[in-house]
Amino acid sequence: MGFFIETMLGGLMTGMLYALVALGFVLIFKASGVFNFAQGAMVLVAALAMARFSEWSNAALGGDSLFLANVIGIIGAGAVMFLVAWAVERFVLRKLVNQEGATLLMVTLGIAYVLEGLGQTFFGSEIYSINVGMPKDPVIMFEGLIEGGVMINKEDFIAAALAAVLVGGLTLFFQKTAIGRALRAVADDHQAAQSVGIPLNKTWVIVWCVAGLVALVAGIIWGSKMGVQFSLVTVALRALPVVILGGLTSVPGAIVGGLIIGVGEKLSEVYLGPFVGGGIEIWFAYVMALIVLLFRPQGLFGEKIINRV
């Protein structure tokens, strides 16, 4: 029983991290109707920038203040993400207004390649570490309820809490602020939004910035957990089923989808894996998403898709 709950909690924590990446997908899709395959590359670039800026400034400061180095790192990485957002809008999106979804999708694949190449050229392609002082030691919880208690990483716990805060904030931002409404209007119809005076270009820069910051948070958490390396980009491929499951337009959907996929993956790997040779995590998530897709193409929380003639 304790083991089952441990597995499940582990799944929930991983799920929270998937949700963070998925959140980036949802944000950009909501505001520009673009499915951003480059989200994984953005996580990588953000994490690389963070790791290297804090490393460099730490060296420049003589290793005195890790905190200050990290702050510089975050500011630097934030600036890089802003630059990315600006460049994407200026050189790509602006020229593709009112194009089909499939074209935009493929364009983001191109953006992903460019980001991966540039990021590694500037920041290097070794394995780097991020140390933001996350506690690594496990704690034992629920000792009174279950025999032996349940072991949880403090780090995972903090990460999950951070993700939850981020999600709450973003939901409020979309529902309650004028910018949030403008973003949703743009997603609905580029031309119509423009004609009521919403500045398309600015809106896009803002939303890519927000997605960049989400990528930065995800990058810091994933990076401090597993080290910053190229394989971070595959996080995007792991988070893809999450948004399909939750619905592309729904912020809460990304969270719930993330949790379901996280738990489903872990449980299937532990309880089903041994029978079929293991390593089933990735495709299991996809098959789950696929099944949902067949019955509810809009995902669990997405808006219904209506075709008009």
Add this chain to the structure above:
Amino acid sequence: MFYRENGQFKTSYAADQEIFTITQDKWFVWGLIAFAALAVPMLVDEYMFRAILIPFLVLSLAALGVNLLVGYCGQITLGAGAFMAIGAYAAYNFMVRIDGMPLIVAMLLGGVSAAAFGIVFGIPSLRVRGLYLAVATLAAQFLCDWAFLRIGWFTNNSSSGSVSVAKLEVLGWIIDSPVEKYLFCLAFVVLFAFIAKNLTRAAIGRQWMAIRDMDVAAEVIGIRPMFAKLSAFAVSSFFVGVAGALWGFVHLGSWEPAAFSVDRSFQLLFMVIIGGMGSVMGSFFGAAFIVILPIFLNQFLPFLGSLFGVTVSTAGVSHAEFIIFGSLIIFFLIVEPHGLARLWSIAKQKLRLWPFPH
């Protein structure tokens, strides 16, 4: 000057519907095929065959398959690598499990197996499109990656996980030198290119394009979306599967599942975008470009660096490759969605009018 079509009048609809309606085009393509079959084997060395020509031919065939689906039928796929893998492993199993199985039959059966799976993974396309379909094809990709790595039966329980084919033989002709391998691939590619061209100008091709351009209208004039989409998936997967068998059997010789990873799928999609969506010729341009660019950069960038006194590492070259590929994808999607093939036809158009500018 020589590229003129005056005087070439069509007197029947049959003549008007030929593949090459301009005589010079016809001679050019036949000349090119003859050159590739007769002259190239005498002109180039082994390295050229191994590193450039054979990969180019096989990947052209795969890109052609992807183009039928993406460019002609408008259905996105990120799982082409998986169908190459299915083709390769199925052909391998037909070879090792059935005594006396002829090579070509095994490869075609590999293609048929890929087509069958293509239909299965194409079923989601009946309900969803764009990104959602991309996810379904990615599911195929990851499922295949896993299955060929973990399920021993597919690899005939090979202990290392890699499989190989002992001897390539067609009717007593043993294919072992690079030249022979090249000619073998060439024959496949030429044949399949003509089949692709025929399909795309026939009723089935028009159905695919109709679905691509305006699916509701297509249905209203009586095209069954299910048949059109699934047939595109089947034919495309068949092409890709045969290409996979060629890649495994002829180019690699022995291979592991990683040879057909998701990176391969992306690469094939990029070939189609850069070469030209909805163009048979474009598939060849795209494949040539993507095969040659890394080799070119490997030679050129260190040279360029040395001019400025900078050493360019191998890692640096591979990053540059990423940046260049990515930029080109963006460039072509924005500026010329019909890719290199369109640039080619613009050049031909200019040549028709040359030396007069208009």
Add this chain to the structure above:
Amino acid sequence: MNMTDTNSSSTAAASAPGRRQGEVILDLQNISLRFGGVKALTDISFNIREHEVRAIIGPNGAGKSSMLNVINGVYHPQEGRIMFRGEERKKMEPHVAAQQGIARTFQNIALFKGMSVLDNIMTGRNLRMKCNIFQQALWLGPALREEIAHREKVEEIVDFLEIQHIRKTPVGALPYGLQKRVDLGRALAMEPQILLLDEPMAGMNVEEKQDMCRFILDISDQFGTTIVLIEHDMGVVMDISDRVVVLDYGKKIGDGTPHEVRNNQDVINAYLGSGH
């Protein structure tokens, strides 16, 4: 005056010059269509007779296009029956309607942009092409003969619509008026029994409208095709149609000959506002 009395309308229409009216080919009975809570069509009944030109008119948002979409199976009404040649039609997909001989054109031109004019019209022959995929792959014998036979048919349509000069142009590059003609050509290539035209003259200048009217009347005269027409230009509707059905807010408010409809008080109210 009883606008729904089919007897009076058919006798009146019989006086329309040079055109026949046959049996009822399509009978729509009490059709209601909803999208979620929104009622698009409410309890609409009317019929279409063979060989006639039947117009559907009404202000914007009256449900005219929805009506066409119901007829060719794009939308499925929640209530009501559709009788086709005396048999009740089950819920069906658009391609089945196409097989039964119902063709249509679109309000916002739905041509296949990446294909040439010839190829667009050739897609209309699709249902009549029987060669399988293997024959097509080899492009020999039967496939070649079939392709040429249908090409000849398509060329007849090209001649009929006077678009010979743009045969091989990609339709995306054509001006609006010509695109409308190609759209009509594609529907004609199906050799339909019923042809649904959704605002065939919207956005055209007078000259283009005259051409289009001529084509529609020629189709009716030469092929005897039953035509269902949505149009805003009242002059055109009154001139070329045999019978007119008027919709407003998803309800039928009038049905009869052009003359009868013109004098119907409900129709006048709907068009001019009830103050008049």
